[in-house]
Amino acid sequence: MPLPSDDDFDDNTKVAEPGAGFDSRGMGLKIQKKLLGKMSSKSIAKHFIDDTTGKVLDATYKIIKEYSGKKDAEKMMKCVIKIVVKVGILYRNDQFNADELAMAESFKKKFHSLAMTVISFHEVEFTYDAGFLKSSIEECRQLLQTLIDRHSTDKTKGRVDHVFQSFCDEKLMDVIFAPEGKFHDYMKSIVVNLRKMMDEGNL
DSSP, X not given: OXXXXXXXXXXXXXXXXXXXXXXXXXXXXXXXXXXHHHSOHHHHHHHHOOHHHHHHHHHXXXXXXXXXXXXXXXXXXXXXXXXXXXXXXXXXXXXOOHHHHHHHHHHHHHHHHHHHHHHHHHHSTTOOOHHHHHHHHHHHHHHHHHHHGGGOXXXXXXXXXXXXXXXXXXXXXXXXXXXXXXXXXXXXXXXXHHHHHHHTTOO
């Protein structure tokens, strides 16, 4: 997987309440971004993605790889990792204002609800509803776009659209939730680890 370049971590992020003159927090943030740009994807994952989340992403990668090919799967995972890193940097450096923190909480609740929907559709026969799932995914996309809006370039926003819109592919959803379908074992792994993430308070 290609390494993120410095361009992937926007320098237009403004530091909350900068001091007069030299802005040490802003400088630290820029240095952190550049260091991350030189790290391998595995190193980045260790800092921002826990083991349980990693297992969900691994299973997701396998699904996308079998559904649409290795190239698309690698592009998807690269986008996901860059989005996670971007939001992680912003949060850890106190870049979100009060309204954005409230938006982050709304996104977390909606994403938790989406995860519960995925678990239910996998575990309970005849509950799968493509329209409802697409609507939930789109709501998450909109919330995340609003959260990162003032901190991100069009390139980053495009990654968000790519990830969420990819999972709105109804043919993909039909295959994923087909009873005893070819992705059943991958989905079982995803569901087990989504539950674990909830137990660990990470979702």
